[in-house]
Amino acid sequence: MLLKIVRKMINIAKSLKLLGAPFLIGFVQGHAYLSEEQAGVVKRIAETGDNRDPEDIVSQYEAAITSVIGKGYGLSFASGRMAFFSLLKVLKIGPGDEVILQGFTCSVMPNAILRSGAKPVYCDIDKDTFGPAAADIESKITSRTRLIVAQHSFGIPCAIEHIIDIAKKHGIFVLEDCAITFDSAVKGIKVGNFGDAAIFSTDHTKPLNTLIGGLLYTTNQALYEKVRFYSAALPQLDKPHQKRLYQQFLFERKYYQPIKFKQANFLNYLNLIKKLGYAYKPNFVFLGDDYGRESSRSYPYPAKMSPMFAQLGIFELARWDKERARRKALLSEYLRLADNTKIKEYLPKAYFDQSLDIVPLRFAMSLPEADTMLEKMKKEHIEVAGRWFLDPIICCPAGVENLGYNKGVCAIAEATGRHMVNWPCVLPAGWDERILKIYKKILETYI
Numbered sequence: 001m002l003l004k005i006v007r008k009m010i011n012i013a014k015s016l017k018l019l020g021a022p023f024l025i026g027f028v029q030g031h032a033y034l035s036e037e038q039a040g041v042v043k044r045i046a047e048t049g050d051n052r053d054p055e056d057i058v059s060q061y062e063a064a065i066t067s068v069i070g071k072g073y074g075l076s077f078a079s080g081r082m083a084f085f086s087l088l089k090v091l092k093i094g095p096g097d098e099v100i101l102q103g104f105t106c107s108v109m110p111n112a113i114l115r116s117g118a119k120p121v122y123c124d125i126d127k128d129t130f131g132p133a134a135a136d137i138e139s140k141i142t143s144r145t146r147l148i149v150a151q152h153s154f155g156i157p158c159a160i161e162h163i164i165d166i167a168k169k170h171g172i173f174v175l176e177d178c179a180i181t182f183d184s185a186v187k188g189i190k191v192g193n194f195g196d197a198a199i200f201s202t203d204h205t206k207p208l209n210t211l212i213g214g215l216l217y218t219t220n221q222a223l224y225e226k227v228r229f230y231s232a233a234l235p236q237l238d239k240p241h242q243k244r245l246y247q248q249f250l251f252e253r254k255y256y257q258p259i260k261f262k263q264a265n266f267l268n269y270l271n272l273i274k275k276l277g278y279a280y281k282p283n284f285v286f287l288g289d290d291y292g293r294e295s296s297r298s299y300p301y302p303a304k305m306s307p308m309f310a311q312l313g314i315f316e317l318a319r320w321d322k323e324r325a326r327r328k329a330l331l332s333e334y335l336r337l338a339d340n341t342k343i344k345e346y347l348p349k350a351y352f353d354q355s356l357d358i359v360p361l362r363f364a365m366s367l368p369e370a371d372t373m374l375e376k377m378k379k380e381h382i383e384v385a386g387r388w389f390l391d392p393i394i395c396c397p398a399g400v401e402n403l404g405y406n407k408g409v410c411a412i413a414e415a416t417g418r419h420m421v422n423w424p425c426v427l428p429a430g431w432d433e434r435i436l437k438i439y440k441k442i443l444e445t446y447i
């Protein structure tokens, strides 16, 4: 108890100190770019509904996002994990079955497998892509393996062609996990179109931000029809939950931008948001029940996407071409500046593979002196706490063992994660130049 109070005091002191900083660059950007009119549309849908049929809004969004991915079919859910769980159900994957996924992922993935009754089997990663190591996948295949998850990480496609070859040889279903990679391609084919199906996530940390959201995509019409039939009976999150998410949207729209993000931190720590008229219960709002192995009790699981999030997706997609170009240009600069520095050897080789078209979510590297670089980034007001995959399974309060992960099983993932550094690639207009300036200054110490 005392420790908890001390920790809280330290956090408050830290966030107080941060208030003096000129800005704070985080990984999540709110919807400050929406016009008042657009924000008004979101408000109307959240509060009363507008003059459209709510289902039409969701269908419009599904059609828009699916058309970016490819010629297949897309079905939205309240989250990526729920799309995955629904697929496992439709494929009748359950007790006695095994699902292979990499040990460099989010707890909600193995949790969906465990909730289906199947067993997650962890494979190691390939440090050149941060995706699964194809050879390790093959070594983990047994007569019980029903599905392989091929995760594309940080915007970088994994060795998907190789993985598909292995899966075909053994007759196993491949699900591409595109939660943290959207619109990247291998030899001109976009991720999501290689496997038997794919999931995408659009929660606020992801390439498209609908606060929470997920999509199942497949080019297999028969499979799509089955998932559609299954999902038709699913509920949405209840109204109070949606209302809280709307308040979160307002909060992030105002504060989740570099100039104000430090205030958001402070308000979050002090839990003052509620007093300001916003709700703040991040675990509940962002479906944090799914970090635990037990099935969620505070909201339906799985659930469908609600129209408010679909509308945010429509707005996100309307600006996507521009965003895509900006993020790619930012990656090119990150790479160009790393040339002739010591950093280059610690970058995943995929960044230099000409057959890949990478739309970055984060610029990721694993380097021995990660702590030094992170300290420097902190001093330059970049939020580093949110970097991903320090542990082989993140968002895992009960510990990785609880999800069937034995320490040491994915040795490369563990070593890579320990030294992980993430540079943001999702920024408001005008901030790309500023972050590049900081990056350049820090890189000068690595020449």
Ligand SMILES: Cc1ncc(COP(=O)(O)O)c(C=O)c1O
Binding pocket: 078, 079, 080, 081, 082, 105, 106, 108, 109, 151, 177, 179, 180, 200, 201, 202, 203, 213, 214
């Ligand atoms: C690699 C990976 N896969 C899947 C998911 C699930 O996405 P969602 O949060 O929409 O359920 C996440 C979420 O963070 C993720 O990081």
